[in-house]
Amino acid sequence: MGQAISTELAAFCHSGVSILVGTRDRRLFAECVRAVGARVERGRRELSVFVPLATGAVTAANLADNQRIAVCFTRIEDHRSIQFKGRAVAVALASEDDRAVIERHRGEWTRNLAVIGMPPRLSLRQCSWPSHAIRVRVESVFVQTPGPGAGAPLPPPATAGRRGAS
Amino acid sequence: MIATNGAPPPLESLRHCFQGVVPALIATCSRDGEPNVTYLSQVHYVDARHVALSCQFFNKTRRNVEENPYATVVFNDPVTYEAWHLKLRFLRAETSGPLFDTMALRIQVIASHTGMAGVFRLISSDIYEVLELAPIPGFLLPPDPLLDLAPSAQVAGGPMTEIRGLQVVSERISRAKDLDDLLNSTLLALDELLGFSHSMVLLQDECTKRLVTIASRGYGSGGIGAEVAEGDGSIGTVAASRRMVRITGVSCQLRYGRAVRGRVEEAGGAAGLAPEIPLPGLCDAQAQLSLPLLAGERLVGVLAVESRDPLHFDEWDEAFLQIIANQIALGIDRMQAADDDGGPVATARAAPKAGAAARSRSFVYYKNDDCIFVDGEYLVRNVPGRIFWKLLTRRVKDGQVEFTNRELRLDPTLGLPPLKDNLETRLILLRKRLQEKCADVRLVPVRRGRFALELDGPVELSERESA
Numbered sequence: 001m002g003q004a005i006s007t008e009l010a011a012f013c014h015s016g017v018s019i020l021v022g023t024r025d026r027r028l029f030a031e032c033v034r035a036v037g038a039r040v041e042r043g044r045r046e047l048s049v050f051v052p053l054a055t056g057a058v059t060a061a062n063l064a065d066n067q068r069i070a071v072c073f074t075r076i077e078d079h080r081s082i083q084f085k086g087r088a089v090a091v092a093l094a095s096e097d098d099r100a101v102i103e104r105h106r107g108e109w110t111r112n113l114a115v116i117g118m119p120p121r122l123s124l125r126q127c128s129w130p131s132h133a134i135r136v137r138v139e140s141v142f143v144q145t146p147g148p149g150a151g152a153p154l155p156p157p158a159t160a161g162r163r164g165a166s
Numbered sequence: 167m168i169a170t171n172g173a174p175p176p177l178e179s180l181r182h183c184f185q186g187v188v189p190a191l192i193a194t195c196s197r198d199g200e201p202n203v204t205y206l207s208q209v210h211y212v213d214a215r216h217v218a219l220s221c222q223f224f225n226k227t228r229r230n231v232e233e234n235p236y237a238t239v240v241f242n243d244p245v246t247y248e249a250w251h252l253k254l255r256f257l258r259a260e261t262s263g264p265l266f267d268t269m270a271l272r273i274q275v276i277a278s279h280t281g282m283a284g285v286f287r288l289i290s291s292d293i294y295e296v297l298e299l300a301p302i303p304g305f306l307l308p309p310d311p312l313l314d315l316a317p318s319a320q321v322a323g324g325p326m327t328e329i330r331g332l333q334v335v336s337e338r339i340s341r342a343k344d345l346d347d348l349l350n351s352t353l354l355a356l357d358e359l360l361g362f363s364h365s366m367v368l369l370q371d372e373c374t375k376r377l378v379t380i381a382s383r384g385y386g387s388g389g390i391g392a393e394v395a396e397g398d399g400s401i402g403t404v405a406a407s408r409r410m411v412r413i414t415g416v417s418c419q420l421r422y423g424r425a426v427r428g429r430v431e432e433a434g435g436a437a438g439l440a441p442e443i444p445l446p447g448l449c450d451a452q453a454q455l456s457l458p459l460l461a462g463e464r465l466v467g468v469l470a471v472e473s474r475d476p477l478h479f480d481e482w483d484e485a486f487l488q489i490i491a492n493q494i495a496l497g498i499d500r501m502q503a504a505d506d507d508g509g510p511v512a513t514a515r516a517a518p519k520a521g522a523a524a525r526s527r528s529f530v531y532y533k534n535d536d537c538i539f540v541d542g543e544y545l546v547r548n549v550p551g552r553i554f555w556k557l558l559t560r561r562v563k564d565g566q567v568e569f570t571n572r573e574l575r576l577d578p579t580l581g582l583p584p585l586k587d588n589l590e591t592r593l594i595l596l597r598k599r600l601q602e603k604c605a606d607v608r609l610v611p612v613r614r615g616r617f618a619l620e621l622d623g624p625v626e627l628s629e630r631e632s633a
Contacts, residue, residue: 022193022203029236029253032193032203034305054304055249070193070201079425085200116417117452117476118188122247125306142226144204146422147429151226 002045002086002138006157009082009141010040013047013073016108021051021134022070023062031058036128037098037105038071045138047071047084050094050102050131060132063088069136072144076112081144082154090135098133177214177299180250183241184211187415187476189422190241192219194230202226207422209241210269210291217252218291220269221259222426228292231256237294240302244415244477249305253298259290266291271411272419275400280423281440283397285430328486331359335490339497344611346594348497349381356490357383362471364448367459367494368394368401369467369591372583373549377405377468380591380598385447390598391546398443401468404456408465412484413454415476452476455483457491461499469494502590525623527604531555534632540604550596552580557609557619558627571615593617 005013013019019035037050049071051059063069067087074081094102106128113123141154183190189205196202204227208220217239221228231237235256242249260266270288277286335355342348349367356362364384368377379392397406404411413419430439447454451472459466469491473479530539537547538554546554553574560566571589575582582589597609606622 018205020191020203020205022201024193024195024199024201028195028197028199028234030193030195030201030203030238032191032238032240034191034240052304055302066199068199068201070203072203072205074205077421078428079205079422081204083202083204116421118247125247125309127304127307145425145429146205146207146223147426148223148433148435149429150223 003141003156005040005044005047005084005138005141007044009154009157010044012075012080012082013038013040015075016105016112018072018074018076018109019049019105020072020074021049021059022072023059024066024068025058025062026065031062033059034126035071036109036126036131037102038073039098039101041135046089047136047138048098049134049136050098050105050128051134052127052129052131054127056132059134060091063091063134069134071136074144076116079146081146081150083142083144084136084138084140085142086136086139088134089137090133092133092135094129094131094133098131099129102128102131177217177296178211180241180243181211181480182243182245182477183250184209184217185244185414185477187244187418188242188247189418190239192227193238194227195234195236196226196230197233202230206239207419208269208272209239210265212265212293215296216257216293217254217296218260218265218269218293220273220288221290221292222273222286222288224289231292247306249302251298251300251302252296254294255297257293257295259292261290265293267407267409271403271407271409272413274407275403275411275413276419276423278397278403279399279420279443280427281442282423282427282430283440285435285438286423286426328360331355332486332489334359336493339493342497342501344614345498345501345590346381346597348494348501350383352490352494352497353381353383356471360486362487364451364473365469365471366447367467367469368405369459369498369588370405370465371549371592372588373581377401378591378595380467380594389447390602391595400454400456401470404458404468404470405465408458408460410455410457410484410488412479414452414479416452416454417450418476447472448474450474453478455479455487457487459491459495459498461495464499466495466498502588525606526626527607527621527623528626528628529555529558531627531629532631532633533629537633540607543603545603546596546599549581550592550599553592554596556580558625561619561621562625562627567620568612568616568618 019038021035022032024030033051033055035049035051039048069088070085072083110120110123114120143152143154144150190209192206193203206219210218212218237254239252240249269291273288277283335352338351338355339348353365356365366379366382369380371378375396377394379389382389394401396402400411400413452474453476454472456468456470459469528541536551538545538551600607608620610618610620612618
């Protein structure tokens with residue numbers, strides 16, 4: 001069934017935060033890559049993350065092998081971090097609809113980086129297209145903000161799942 | 167042997183990536199096959215085949231590498247944003263030694279600034295072997311021929327410029343006629359010849375165990391007299407540990423520290439936290455390098471430089487400024503030992519300002535904290551406050567104009583320590599505060615160990631128990 005994502009958490013994931021994707025190969029060697037956008041899917045038990053083809057070959061190969069995935073969302077101005085663990089249920093080429101999500105994320109991410117001193121001239125050079133669209137079924141959610149309690153499970157929302165989020 | 171794809175540069179050439187300006191990311195995997203990905207707070211270059219990662223909490227990353235030692239780190243060059251991929255194998259966790267001390271000191275500075283001294287600290291320096299280093303070629307789009315032109319090569323000064331700069335600084339220190347001259351001319355040379363445009367020297371007050379800013383460059387006139395408690399911030403941490411510390415990406419480090427503070431508060435630990443300490447110096451400093459001034463085993467003070475450029479200081483600056491700091495420390499020690507020998511006239515005595523309006527000044531001395539206000543504005547406190555009050559009362563009651571260092575040293579009411587009393591330092595501080603707050607009252611050197619209190623107008627003195 002998996003864990004539901006609260007409305008507040010979905011809004012956080014859509015707010016131009018940093019998105020990191022972790023996978024592993026069959027020998028348990030981990031791989032990490034920066035994603036360029038994400039969308040919490042209807043029903044709020046799955047999310048799609050977008051990883052550029054240019055940097056995501058190992059990630060896609062790992063997911064084809066074993067589906068295990070971790071996705072970490074971090075707001076850079078205060079380090080608030082949430083990590084989702086789950087299974088990749090589909091990996092496909094991102095569509096034009098997905099591209100709109102990626103472009104919106106790119107704009108917000110660039111603005112957020114500029115606030116902490118990263119010039120858009122640099123951040124806008126990050127490759128974001130074409131991308132893999134990785135559909136993740138969320139199994140558990142953890143608080144990852146640095147400090148005591150980092151890694152603690154985030155309790156499921158009391159009212160989640162009544163309406164879908166987009 | 168590090169495996170390489172093609173011909174990537176050696177690890178040591180990626181020194182910008184180790185500055186922590188763009189946080190690195192790490193992926194690990196548990197024994198049962200669950201991946202984990204997160205940001206790192208510090209990646210430290212150890213040698214051509216090893217890096218150290220800071221461990222402040224026994225988190226999932228640490229648990230994973232104890233079960234399965236392989237990890238992948240991605241870090242970015244903060245200048246070009248190019249990305250690099252490191253495959254690592256966890257070897258061991260160090261909890262003491264020079265590497266641990268260096269990494270711990272940086273965290274201690276951030277902990278102190280964010281009010282978490284003793285709460286947020288380094289648990290271990292985790293040493294990893296670098297198995298593979300490779301660029302991530304597709305991470306950035308191809309450069310735009312116009313927008314992404316390589317920046318023009320800076321005109322490098324070359325080693326001779328640096329050696330000549332060092333020569334000038336050394337000469338100024340050895341020829342300085344007094345402590346004030348030594349510090350001001352050295353900071354001026356550091357700025358004009360070597361590009362350290364924001365610098366300050368703080369000397370330790372043996373009585374209060376606090377550091378007092380006695381000379382500064384690049385901060386305007388308001389910073390003289392600013393105090394730092396031992397253990398507070400980068401300067402206080404350097405004084406307490408007697409070790410140099412360099413912090414790069416200051417705002418990034420502070421954001422991390424504040425995030426930890428927030429979690430500590432949420433976990434009910436707010437009572438153990440202190441208020442956040444404001445950064446002395448530039449409010450928007452991005453890089454700080456602070457060095458202890460040591461004469462033998464004695465801490466004389468701290469030399470601190472800072473910059474708005476997060477990459478301004480590197481290992482070269484550490485080594486170069488260490489030489490300068492040693493020279494300054496020995497110069498200060500020499501001045502402090504020699505300030506009472508009755509030598510030749512140090513400075514021509516300034517004549518009272520002709521025709522200047524004879525402005526009346528009202529001084530109030532608060533006995534409870536030895537604090538003096540002039541015309542309702544704070545002037546000075548502690549030992550310099552007691553010294554100045556003695557000078558003023560003698561001048562007003564007895565008409566005494568000239569004073570000697572010796573008579574001040576023999577006055578037990580001033581509370582000067584019997585050895586290494588820093589009297590000259592306190593007089594410099596007093597002189598500068600007077601210049602800043604009421605230039606018509608001056609301390610003018612007559613000859614070494616003797617000075618005059620000059621007044622352009624009448625003064626009114628009053629004492630109060632407390633404010």
